[in-house]
Amino acid sequence: NAGVTQTPKFQVLKTGQSMTLQCAQDMNHEYMSWYRQDPGMGLRLIHYSVGAGITDQGEVPNGYNVSRSTTEDFPLRLLSAAPSQTSVYFCASGGGGRLGYTFGSGTRLTVV
């Protein structure tokens, strides 16, 4: 089925470890983004991309890196995990603001 695939579903990291959250879409969307969702704070944009080779920062980019080498893939890297990065992470792709976005099922990350 077409959509956005995120892996892993769950992850526990120790403080200081690094990891990459994977995101892939098969809808040929130019726009992809990463959000984090925390209780009471809604969805906050971390990084986004409007096409292969183009990325930009969102509202809360510190501690995260992204790259977009292909249209399909948009991985999110945590450089040195901190407890404040404990959250649920969502990847989304879409064709534009009015067309809506398709979200992955999320990665629940705990940093201890």
Add this chain to the structure above:
Amino acid sequence: TQLLEQSPQFLSIQEGENLTVYCNSSSVFSSLQWYRQEPGEGPVLLVTVVTGGEVKKLKRLTFQFGDARKDSSLHITAAQPGDTGLYLCARGDSNYQLIWGAGTKLIIKP
């Protein structure tokens, strides 16, 4: 910051009742989207409204975009337990970016 305010933050009602949730902004926006998020899943797009005064219906859900394009509402008729979830509104402007409300957590009790 052009915020979106959703109200109420939390709503718990009995099956069969009607309800309305609201999404308001202090500034005009070009479009507004409503999403529903179930526990453990990502948000799923329900509808996009783009024209002031527009009304869209999706089975028992009625979405309205205010005439002044600063507010929107979602009305659910005869709520069912399957309607339980977090309802999010998001405004879209001239580019790809969305600004999100904090959501209304809805619980429908059998």
